[in-house]
């Protein structure tokens with residue numbers, strides 16, 4: 125199976141977690157896009173969605189799936205999204221598509237987070253994928269210097285502006301042995317909006333696409 129077929133398989137497998145009447149959080153990226161296609165097949169059952177990016181909102185609306193502003197809903201029943209890396213504790217690196225801040229907000233609001241990935245995203249230790257950080261533009265150089273002092277190599281993502289009007293710094297060469305500590309340290313740097321480390325609020329369930337089928341990982 126190709127990587128695209130594995131992404132599609134997990135996107136459709138996530139429908140098992142969607143029940144009639146739910147408010148569904150919708151992620152961003154190529155894997156989440158397959159979930160949106162899947163959601164369109166049961167759109168009569170879905171009360172509504174909240175979306176983690178302009179791109180996902182536009183796709184949902186094109187397919188006739190109702191999208192609410194996060195401030196219009198009391199909560200999110202289930203959030204389905206991809207990841208750039210996921211470890212055995214279901215902590216993740218996210219933000220390869222620059223949507224990390226809205227993703228973190230919806231993850232925080234959600235009762236259940238279902239992460240959908242192809243097998244290439246599974247790692248033992250997070251950090252091979254450069255860690256994305258959304259930063260207020262005027263703080264870019266300062267934040268980069270602070271990240272160097274934490275042992276990383278920050279690279280400014282040229283030409284990218286987030287949906288919130290900010291910039292992205294990708295931190296290379298990190299071996300993230302203590303994700304919770306690093307998430308806290310980066311969050312404390314002035315000018316950081318969000319770090320794409322999802323360790324305090326990781327996933328509850330991971331659906332991993334493999335050539336043997338979709339593997340379900342749940343934290344014990």
Ligand SMILES: O=C[C@H](O)[C@H](O)[C@H](O)COP(=O)(O)O
Pocket residue numbers: 151152153154155156205206207208217218219220221222223224227
């Ligand atoms: O900002 C983007 C998100 O965090 C995506 O969920 C992540 O980058 C994975 O995207 P894809 O499914 O395209 O690999």
